[in-house]
Amino acid sequence: MRRELLDVVRVDEVGPYRLLRLKRGRLESGAPGQFFMLSPPGRLLPRPMSLSLATRTELGFLIDPVGPGTKALTTLVRGERLHVLGPLGNGFRLDVARPLLVGGGIGLAPFPYLSERLGRPPAVLGFRSQEHAEAAALVPNAEVVVEPRLVTEALRPGHDVLACGPEPMLRAVAELDPGAQLAWEAPMACGYGACYGCAVEIGGELKRLCVEGPVLERAA
Amino acid sequence: MILNASGCLDALTAPEVAHTLDVFVTKTVTPLPREGNQPVRIAETDFGMLNSIGLANPGIDRFVADTLPRLLDLGVSVWVSVGGFAAHEYAEICARLDHEPIAAIELNVSCPNVSSPEEEVEQIVAAARAATTKTLYAKLSPSVPDVGAAAVAAARAGADGLTLVNTIRGLALDELTLEPKLGPGVGGLSGPALRPIALAAVFAAYRATGLPIVGVGGVETGAHGLELIAAGASAFALGTVLFADPEAPVRVREELEREASARGFATPLAAYAAAHGGPPPTPLRRVA
Ligand SMILES: Cc1cc2nc3c(=O)[nH]c(=O)nc-3n(C[C@H](O)[C@H](O)[C@H](O)COP(=O)(O)OP(=O)(O)OC[C@H]3O[C@@H](n4cnc5c(N)ncnc54)[C@H](O)[C@@H]3O)c2cc1C
Ligand SMILES: Cc1cc2nc3c(=O)[nH]c(=O)nc-3n(C[C@H](O)[C@H](O)[C@H](O)COP(=O)(O)O)c2cc1C
Ligand code: FES
Numbered sequence: 001m002r003r004e005l006l007d008v009v010r011v012d013e014v015g016p017y018r019l020l021r022l023k024r025g026r027l028e029s030g031a032p033g034q035f036f037m038l039s040p041p042g043r044l045l046p047r048p049m050s051l052s053l054a055t056r057t058e059l060g061f062l063i064d065p066v067g068p069g070t071k072a073l074t075t076l077v078r079g080e081r082l083h084v085l086g087p088l089g090n091g092f093r094l095d096v097a098r099p100l101l102v103g104g105g106i107g108l109a110p111f112p113y114l115s116e117r118l119g120r121p122p123a124v125l126g127f128r129s130q131e132h133a134e135a136a137a138l139v140p141n142a143e144v145v146v147e148p149r150l151v152t153e154a155l156r157p158g159h160d161v162l163a164c165g166p167e168p169m170l171r172a173v174a175e176l177d178p179g180a181q182l183a184w185e186a187p188m189a190c191g192y193g194a195c196y197g198c199a200v201e202i203g204g205e206l207k208r209l210c211v212e213g214p215v216l217e218r219a220a
Numbered sequence: 221m222i223l224n225a226s227g228c229l230d231a232l233t234a235p236e237v238a239h240t241l242d243v244f245v246t247k248t249v250t251p252l253p254r255e256g257n258q259p260v261r262i263a264e265t266d267f268g269m270l271n272s273i274g275l276a277n278p279g280i281d282r283f284v285a286d287t288l289p290r291l292l293d294l295g296v297s298v299w300v301s302v303g304g305f306a307a308h309e310y311a312e313i314c315a316r317l318d319h320e321p322i323a324a325i326e327l328n329v330s331c332p333n334v335s336s337p338e339e340e341v342e343q344i345v346a347a348a349r350a351a352t353t354k355t356l357y358a359k360l361s362p363s364v365p366d367v368g369a370a371a372v373a374a375a376r377a378g379a380d381g382l383t384l385v386n387t388i389r390g391l392a393l394d395e396l397t398l399e400p401k402l403g404p405g406v407g408g409l410s411g412p413a414l415r416p417i418a419l420a421a422v423f424a425a426y427r428a429t430g431l432p433i434v435g436v437g438g439v440e441t442g443a444h445g446l447e448l449i450a451a452g453a454s455a456f457a458l459g460t461v462l463f464a465d466p467e468a469p470v471r472v473r474e475e476l477e478r479e480a481s482a483r484g485f486a487t488p489l490a491a492y493a494a495a496h497g498g499p500p501p502t503p504l505r506r507v508a
Pocket of ligand 1: 035049051064065067070071109110184185187188214
C-alpha cells in the first residue's frame, strides 16, 4: 500500500456517473477488484473506490455521486490534487475458465479493468434506468438489462461468475451460483485494517471486509 | 513520544505504520472475546466521526496466546489497553499481563460504547495496581463534570500516568430517513471536534496531578501535538488521523520538531506545560 498526492487529469460524464481520471504517479494498479482510498477535498475520511481503468499514465475511478464525499470527488477539476492510498484488499481471482461479469448499477466500476485483464469476456449489466445504462459502454461484450428486468434473469449456466453490485443482487447471484466471486461493500474509514469499521459477517463471524475482501468466494 | 490511539491501528495488518511510532497501543482487550457491535459502525460527522466498534477483540486468552507474541515479534514497544465490566476483571487481565514483556498497561476506564464500568475509576485503578507492577496509565473520559478530580482519583489509586481523552458520545442521523446512521444508535465522537476538549482535559489533569500524560484527541499536525505538550502532555497519540493518512506519524514528527523550534524551543518537550506559566506542580505521591 502506498499513498500519493495525484493530479486530476479530468472528470468525464458517463450517464449519471463520473469517471475521475488521475495522473497515475507511482501507484501500482493492483488486481481488478482491489480498491483505493480517495480523500475528497474538505472531508475528514477517505472513500473506498474500485479501480475502473488503468493505463500507463492514468488511473480512472467511476463514481456515483450519492453523498458529500462522492460529490466532492466528482466536482474536482483539472489541476486539483487529492491523496490516493492503495491498492488495498483482495481482488478477483483471475484463473477462471469461462468468466462472466455480472454487475448492478455502479457495481460495474471495476469491470472495465477486469474485462481488459480477462480478455474481454461476456458481461451482464443491470441498471435502474436507460440513463444509468449509458455506463455499459465502458464494458466490452456487455448485455444490458434495465429494470424491471433483473440480471439474475439473464444469467446463463456454465460460467465462472464474477459479480459486483448492490447487496440484494449479490445475494440473488450467490443463490443461483454458490461458486460465484462476489465483491461486497461496507462503510470504510481506513481501508487497511485499522478501524474495524467495515465488519461484515463472513462464515458466521464479524470480520473486516477491507482485509478479507472486498471480493469473497462465498456469500458474506 | 508519539503513540497510536487505542483502536486506531492494527500493527499486525499494518506493521509498516506501527514501525513509525514510538509505541504501539493495542485495541482494548477484555476478559472474554467480543464480536463488537452490529454494523453500521462508523459515520463521518461535521468536524469528526462517530464509531460504535464496541470493543471487538479476541479476549485475553487468545490475545496472550496468539496476538501478543506476534506483536512482540514485530520489535515494537507494546502497551496493552485493558477493559472490563468490573474492577476484578481489570485486575485479572493485569495479572495475566504482569510477566509479559510489554512496556505498559493502559486501563480503558472510559469507553462510551459499553455500559459504563460499575465501579469508579479509583476502584478499577486500585485493583489493577494490586495485580501488576507494570507501568499503569489510566485512560479517562472527558465526559465528567471534573476531569481534574477523576485524574486525582486515578493518581491516588496508583496510576503512573494518564491518557486523555477517550471519545464523547454522539449521534448522527441519516438525512432522509432521520434514523440513526450507526447500528447501535449512538457512538463515540473522535477527530478534530475533540481537540479543544482534549486540551482542556490535559490542562486540568496536569494541574491536578503533575503525572505524565498521553494527550489524545483530534491531533492532525505537529502544531496540534505541541499544544497538547504545552497543556501538560509528555507524549501524544494519533487516532482518527491515521485512517486518512497512515503516514501521519512521520509527517507529524517532522512538523512537531519544526513547530517547536519556530517558537524557540530547543526540543518539543521543552514546551512541556508552557501553557501553565509558573513552575510545575509537585507530583502526587501514591497513598496506599
Ligand atoms: C471496496 C469498495 C469499493 C467501492 N467502489 C466504488 C466505486 O468504484 N464507485 C462508487 O461510486 N462507489 C464505490 N463504493 C461506494 C462508495 O465508497 C460510497 O458510495 C461512498 O463512500 C459514499 O460516500 P459519500 O460521502 O458520498 O456518501 P455517504 O453520505 O457516506 O453515503 C451516501 C449513501 O450511501 C450509503 N453508503 C455509504 N457508504 C457505503 C458503502 N461503502 N456501501 C454501501 N452503501 C454506502 C449511505 O448509507 C448513504 O445512503 C465502494 C465501496 C467499497 C467498500
Ligand atoms: C474506530 C475507533 C476505535 C476505537 N477503539 C478504542 C478502544 O478499543 N479503546 C480505547 O481506549 N479507545 C478507543 N478509541 C478512542 C481513541 O483511542 C481515541 O481516544 C479517540 O479516538 C480520540 O482521538 P482521535 O480524535 O485522535 O481519534 C477508538 C476510536 C476510534 C475512532
Ligand atoms: S475499513 Fe478500517 S478496518 Fe476495514
